[in-house]
Amino acid sequence: MPHILEFENVSRSYQEGASQIHALRDVSMAFSPGELVAVVGPSGSGKSTLLHLAGALDTPTSGAVRINGQRTDQLNEEGRARLRLKTIGFVFQFFNLIPTLSALENVAAPALISGLRTSIAYHEAASLLERVGLGARASHLPEQLSGGEQQRVALARALSLGAPLLLADEPTGNLDSETGHQILRLIGEFREGRTIVIVTHDAKAEAVADRVIRIKDGRVD
Ligand SMILES: Nc1ncnc2c1ncn2[C@@H]1O[C@H](COP(=O)(O)OP(=O)(O)O)[C@@H](O)[C@H]1O
Numbered sequence: 001m002p003h004i005l006e007f008e009n010v011s012r013s014y015q016e017g018a019s020q021i022h023a024l025r026d027v028s029m030a031f032s033p034g035e036l037v038a039v040v041g042p043s044g045s046g047k048s049t050l051l052h053l054a055g056a057l058d059t060p061t062s063g064a065v066r067i068n069g070q071r072t073d074q075l076n077e078e079g080r081a082r083l084r085l086k087t088i089g090f091v092f093q094f095f096n097l098i099p100t101l102s103a104l105e106n107v108a109a110p111a112l113i114s115g116l117r118t119s120i121a122y123h124e125a126a127s128l129l130e131r132v133g134l135g136a137r138a139s140h141l142p143e144q145l146s147g148g149e150q151q152r153v154a155l156a157r158a159l160s161l162g163a164p165l166l167l168a169d170e171p172t173g174n175l176d177s178e179t180g181h182q183i184l185r186l187i188g189e190f191r192e193g194r195t196i197v198i199v200t201h202d203a204k205a206e207a208v209a210d211r212v213i214r215i216k217d218g219r220v221d
């Protein structure tokens with residue numbers, strides 16, 4: 001069985017004018033189903049770069065990222081998009097909900113895009129909203145919800161196609177400390193049968209994680 005997610009000697013550099021920024025340097029690691037891993041490091045240490053590579057939103061400058069054994073650099077843009085839709089749920093710092101859609105419609109969107117029948121998509125979206133404690137807010141627009149509630153909607157959406165890999169980039173970065181803690185605990189409730197990677201500079205994530213990876217200056221510490 002291949003690992004759900006594997007980094008093998010991964011480096012990612014950015015060209016900035018005449019100079020190169022080495023955002024990730026020779027990173028190797030592997031993730032198994034059912035584990036919640038916190039990748040912790042200060043601002044600028046390469047966390048978002050790592051998450052974008054893990055989510056096939058970006059490809060390495062050298063080395064290989066494999067998702068379910070598939071090298072992301074051997075897929076074209078369309079192949080990576082298909083892989084993301086099938087396999088990966090994303091949660092971001094600023095929630096990234098569609099402002100004109102209700103909570104229910106936001107959660108149903110991935111299932112509708114992937115061609116699921118409308119009635120089934122909405123039925124599953126409703127039950128996911130229940131599971132994140134927002135059953136009573138299904139018809140609310142994002143702007144009618146608190147930050148913590150919006151992040152719950154984003155989490156429900158990320159889980160909507162039963163994705164085996166959940167990737168979160170600073171999911172508590174825009175929330176107060178107590179709300180952030182609640183979101184981290186809630187994310188942890190969904191680890192069964194899937195792999196969850198949270199990248200963050202929030203030390204609270206270490207308390208809910210099964211394993212902590214520290215990065216600094218683009219290297220695993
Ligand atoms: N698109 C980009 N172009 C140039 N430099 C970038 C780009 N994205 C990130 N960087 C640089 O790479 C380093 C790591 O950034 P990032 O992965 O965003 O770190 P973190 O998420 O830990 O704050 C930083 O020095 C950042 O300025």
Ligand SMILES: [Mg+2]
Pocket residue numbers: 047048049170
């Ligand atoms: Mg970042």
